């Protein structure tokens with residue numbers, strides 16, 4: 230239970246928001262590590278384009294993790310930023326693709342962004358009822374992440390607007406379809 234929080238917010242409400250934010254902090258920490266893993270493991274024809282496209286995403290997502298962690302502290306709770314916190318907070322599995330082509334990683338990364346953005350939107354929905362200031366932070370982040378997902382999808386899109394890996398249920402399936 231927090232001993233202080235932002236003005237105009239009860240400590241009970243602040244604790245609820247901080248609890249939701251902790252899960253998003255672990256998701257952001259997992260995402261920037263996953264993006265670096267892709268940056269290091271991508272091979273093949275479009276190597277340099279994808280390798281270099283990923284780094285600005287890493288920087289942005291690391292910045293978002295910092296913002297969310299500091300919001301948790303502002304609300305009077307303690308943000309957990311350790312590897313163990315990522316492991317215990319996450320309901321998803323570790324990124325499953327190793328050395329692979331640009332297309333395969335992008336197919337799998339599209340699914341990563343799909344899951345992440347859906348969960349960020351769920352958090353917006355829950356937090357919006359309690360704290361519009363935190364909601365505003367998450368809305369801004371989601372807009373940028375949706376743009377990055379479009380960058381990823383644009384590599385996999387046909388001229389008729391179809392995605393090669395459409396309907397894939399897991400990262401490996403998406404990678405196989407996109408490769």
Ligand SMILES: [Fe+2]
Pocket residue numbers: 268
């Ligand atoms: Fe690098």
